[in-house]
Amino acid sequence: xxxxxxxxxxxxxxxxxxxxxxxxxxxxxxxxxxxxxxxxxxxxxxxxxxxxxxxxxxxxxxxxxxxxxxxxxxxxxxxxxxxxxxxxxxxxxxxxxxxxxxxxxxxxxxxxxxxxxxxxxxxxxxxxxxxxxxxxxxxxxxxxxxxxxxxxxxxxxxxxxxxxxxxxxxxxxxxxxxxxxxxxxxxxxxxxxxxxxxxxxxxxxxxxxxxxxxxxxxxxxxxxxxxxxxxxxxxxxxxxxxxxxxxxxxxxxxxxxxx
Numbered sequence: 001x002x003x004x005x006x007x008x009x010x011x012x013x014x015x016x017x018x019x020x021x022x023x024x025x026x027x028x029x030x031x032x033x034x035x036x037x038x039x040x041x042x043x044x045x046x047x048x049x050x051x052x053x054x055x056x057x058x059x060x061x062x063x064x065x066x067x068x069x070x071x072x073x074x075x076x077x078x079x080x081x082x083x084x085x086x087x088x089x090x091x092x093x094x095x096x097x098x099x100x101x102x103x104x105x106x107x108x109x110x111x112x113x114x115x116x117x118x119x120x121x122x123x124x125x126x127x128x129x130x131x132x133x134x135x136x137x138x139x140x141x142x143x144x145x146x147x148x149x150x151x152x153x154x155x156x157x158x159x160x161x162x163x164x165x166x167x168x169x170x171x172x173x174x175x176x177x178x179x180x181x182x183x184x185x186x187x188x189x190x191x192x193x194x195x196x197x198x199x200x201x202x203x204x205x206x207x208x209x210x211x212x213x214x215x216x217x218x219x220x221x222x223x224x225x226x227x228x229x230x231x232x233x234x235x236x237x238x239x240x241x242x243x244x245x246x247x248x249x250x251x252x253x254x255x256x257x258x259x
Contacts, residue, residue, distance in 0.1 A: 002180045004181050014104070019249035019250045022098050023109050023252040025046055033114075035115055037087070039073075040086075042069075043082035047069075054102065056100070071094055071097075073092055088115045091115065092118075093115075093126065097234075108173050108202050110236040121231070129234060132235075137256060142243065146194075147189060149183060149203060150183070165212050169204075170185070171201060172201045199240070200238060200239065200241075203239055204235070204237075211226065211230075213227045214227070244259060
């Protein structure tokens with residue numbers, strides 16, 4: 001494992017601004033999530049918004065990825081590529097994942113959206129996934145170990161009858177798109193490196209209705225689906241370890257107090 005970067009106050013300020021913009025872009029995208037809209041249209045609107053605020057979408061061109069966001073519907077776990085042929089219909093659940101680069105700093109966030117009336121099973125999955133994120137964030141404080149994030153997430157998800165995707169994880173972020181550490185969403189208690197003030201990383205649990213394993217689309221090399229075609233959900237925030245707790249940098253609705 002490489003070195004986990006402790007960010008300087010100047011870097012933290014820059015990352016905070018980019019994280020806020022990513023969250024604002026996600027809010028902006030929400031108005032276009034409705035029946036009959038194709039996901040490429042939503043992606044175009046996201047790119048327009050990001051660029052109009054002096055930033056660039058981090059995903060576009062990243063390792064050949066073609067779009068400005070990831071939009072993952074129903075059985076797609078993550079890295080769904082927006083397209084004209086993916087048209088939203090009632091009952092769909094979708095994750096929109098946005099990463100911005102503003103003045104060289106990265107902010108990364110995602111959340112679930114729904115189209116019309118969704119099933120009670122889908123509703124429960126979304127609620128459980130959001131609570132998994134909340135539980136993970138509660139573990140962020142100096143001196144705690146990264147493994148405890150995954151420990152509490154997997155313990156809760158499994159207790160509710162769901163599975164935790166282990167092939168994708170959270171990651172350090174801010175100066176680069178993906179940095180150390182790797183933040184697993186299923187881990188042993190008290191394992192992994194120790195959290196220290198100035199560390200910034202994502203927590204982004206992907207929770208499945210069925211089996212935890214992912215299958216990568218052979219045609220596009222990106223789209224990760226559940227192997228049993230069951231639903232998947234994900235929420236993501238970028239989090240800073242403070243001297244006494246944490247600050248959720250992508251929280252623009254004051255849902256998480258700074259500790």
